Amino acid sequence: MKIKEIQCKSCMTISKLTDYVINPYTGCQHGCKYCYADFIRRFQKIPDAWGEFVFAKVNCPDLLPKELEKKKPGNIWLASVCDCYMPVEAKYKLTRKVLEIISESDFKDKFTIEILTKSALIKRDFDLLKKLNVEVGCSLNTLDENVARKIEPLASSPRERIKVLKEAKENGIKVYGFISPILPGITNLEKLFRELSFCEYVWVEVLNTRKSVMKRFYPFIKENFPDKIKDFEFAINNPEEYFKQIEEEVRMLEKKYKLKVREIVKH
Ligand code: SF4
Structure with a gap:
């Protein structure tokens, strides 16, 4: 892992995704196999x-x-292009400094x-987060620890992430779930809705099947989850039909678990 200190020209950047993004780092140690950042x-x-x-970005x-x-x-x-609580944050504390300044x-x-x-x-910073107008979310696409370890090698386990959200809520912080990306044949939406039903709301994001992402992710799935490759191929080759199926399931689960869906993100 190459870790380099650099100087940046600005901290807050105007973004199409929201109003501003702050990326204290470029690159991400979590190394999720599907990442499109x-x-x-x-x-x-x-x-x-x-x-x-x-x-x-030390400055x-x-x-x-x-x-x-x-x-x-x-x-x-x-x-937007890193996880601001990846392991290296324990040393640099850039995210903590940003929150302190705000x-x-x-x-x-x-x-x-x-x-x-x-x-x-992120639990390290609950003291600061309690003072801010903040919402904290964790992304999850499986509850299976072995699957998560393969796909998101350096991230905290799914159980730890759910614990983070529960503890944040106990500290009076608004929490949300980010079910992302839905992995065809792997993600069990019902289990995730059930586990996240204590949250204010969830986002749901369909897998980005763009060629540049699939160039890395498809061979990985083929090697590690060969029995799921047909599900992936269906999603890649029939995007509209696949999205319709996901949308129907999500709307059913939204009602069943009384868990508001803020948006179903489609690429
Ligand atoms: S998807 Fe994974 S690798 Fe990509 S930015 Fe998020 S945590 Fe990092």
Whole structure:
């Protein structure tokens, strides 16, 4: 794993996904096999494989006070091209510094914050999160620890993630589930809805079957889950029909578990 300290030009970036994103790091140690944030490698011409490099933007918290003052009010999402609580955060504490600065800023009421993680390290920052207008989510696509270990090698286990959400809720923090991505033949939506029914709401995201993602993920599924390859092929070759099936199941589960679905994300 290559870890390099770099300087960045801005901390908050305007985003199509929400109002602003903060990525304290480029690259992600979690190395999820389906990750499509790896477009950043092509974009920034990074030769290392996804999951094998992290650039820590060590000056990013220093840039934040002025940006909070100047930017228009909006929602800040942490993070879009990394997990801001990946293992290296235990050393650099860049995410913690960002949250400290927001919590101490005179302009903190201009912003809402959404954090999405697969790491139990976020529990370290509950003291700060309690003071902020924040929603904390964990992404999950299976409850099977062995499957998760193969697909999301360095992330916290699914059980730990559910524990994170429960403890965050006990601390008065709003929590949501992010069922993502739905893995054809692997993800059991009903089990996930049942486990996440204590959350405020869930997002559901269908697998991104874009060629650049499948180039890495399809051979991985073929090697590790050969009995699921037919399910994947159906989803890849019949995207509309597959989405319709998912949508019907999700709407049924939304009613059954009284768990609001904020959006079914389709690529
Ligand atoms: S945690 Fe998120 S950003 Fe990191 S590798 Fe996994 S999907 Fe990609």
